Amino acid sequence: MKKFKAIVNVGLKPTIKDIKSATLKDAVSHLLDIENFRCKVGSRYILEFEAKNKIDAENKVKIIADEILANSVIEEYEILWEDLDEQS
Amino acid sequence: MSKVKAGIITFLGTNCEQDTMRACELFGWDTEFIWQNDIIKKTYDIIFLPGGFSYGDHISSGRIAKLSPAVKSLPIGKSLIVGICNGFQILCEAKMLSGALTCNENLKFISKVVPLEFLGEIIHIPIAHHQGNYTYSEGRLGENEEVILRYTENINGSDDYIAGIYNRKTKIIGIMPHPERAVFEELGLTDGRKIFEFIENEI
Numbered sequence: 243m244k245k246f247k248a249i250v251n252v253g254l255k256p257t258i259k260d261i262k263s264a265t266l267k268d269a270v271s272h273l274l275d276i277e278n279f280r281c282k283v284g285s286r287y288i289l290e291f292e293a294k295n296k297i298d299a300e301n302k303v304k305i306i307a308d309e310i311l312a313n314s315v316i317e318e319y320e321i322l323w324e325d326l327d328e329q330s
Numbered sequence: 331m332s333k334v335k336a337g338i339i340t341f342l343g344t345n346c347e348q349d350t351m352r353a354c355e356l357f358g359w360d361t362e363f364i365w366q367n368d369i370i371k372k373t374y375d376i377i378f379l380p381g382g383f384s385y386g387d388h389i390s391s392g393r394i395a396k397l398s399p400a401v402k403s404l405p406i407g408k409s410l411i412v413g414i415c416n417g418f419q420i421l422c423e424a425k426m427l428s429g430a431l432t433c434n435e436n437l438k439f440i441s442k443v444v445p446l447e448f449l450g451e452i453i454h455i456p457i458a459h460h461q462g463n464y465t466y467s468e469g470r471l472g473e474n475e476e477v478i479l480r481y482t483e484n485i486n487g488s489d490d491y492i493a494g495i496y497n498r499k500t501k502i503i504g505i506m507p508h509p510e511r512a513v514f515e516e517l518g519l520t521d522g523r524k525i526f527e528f529i530e531n532e533i
Contacts, residue, residue: 254432258432258465261435261487262433285389310389310393310394310397311389313390313393313423313430315428315429315430316430316465
């Protein structure tokens with residue numbers, strides 16, 4: 243078994259009204275003078291586990307992301323792998 | 331006629347199970363709790379997923395509860411399944427009902443009595459939620475689903491003011507308002523009885 247570390251970033255789909263990001267933008271405008279400020283609020287999950295190989299690891303993270311970390315109706319996610327060169 | 335048999339699933343963080351049981355008992359239903367980790371083997375006419383904060387609403391409301399043995403063993407198409415507030419969120423997260431419930435448009439927890447359109451009349455029932463903003467899957471309801479409860483004004487940003495939906499084929503109801511909090515006269519509201527009467531007729 244090999245060790246893997248995945249970082250899953252979850253955020254609302256562009257088609258869904260992103261109220262938290264709008265709130266952050268509003269707050270920043272009260273904090274300082276800043277031009278063309280854009281932001282996207284989301285959640286970050288760091289997963290460490292063991293798997294047979296990279297394909298097995300990717301399959302496992304996809305299941306976790308699809309079933310627990312994100313709701314495909316309103317959210318999308320990206321998976322980043324850390325130190326993958328050393329692991330594979 | 332034999333007594334209606336109702337089950338109420340309780341999760342870690344559920345807080346409306348007692349109110350729901352009292353409302354069921356008002357209607358003379360034989361009611362018992364079902365623990366989240368138990369597989370449902372008994373036969374119930376109605377199974378409630380009550381309001382509250384299952385698993386502390388962690389990750390997202392209803393996200394974790396959908397994986398519990400009780401929810402996974404729900405007798406779809408047999409018992410009438412009714413999700414109230416957090417129960418509605420769980421049913422959507424489990425894809426047993428279409429759509430998703432996301433943060434209220436004003437990002438506030440809203441707790442108040444609201445007017446609702448139900449079966450052609452206006453009724454008044456409390457709501458108490460932070461994630462009650464109903465959002466369609468692919469811009470519409472799912473197959474065999476219909477709106478049974480609608481806000482009369484934009485309360486939380488829900489698509490088409492949707493407050494509750496019903497899939498008659500799978501016998502699954504999901505509503506955000508709390509009818510169990512509006513059945514006893516001493517609490518000032520009794521319109522919730524109309525929802526329970528509807529539920530009883532749909533068994």
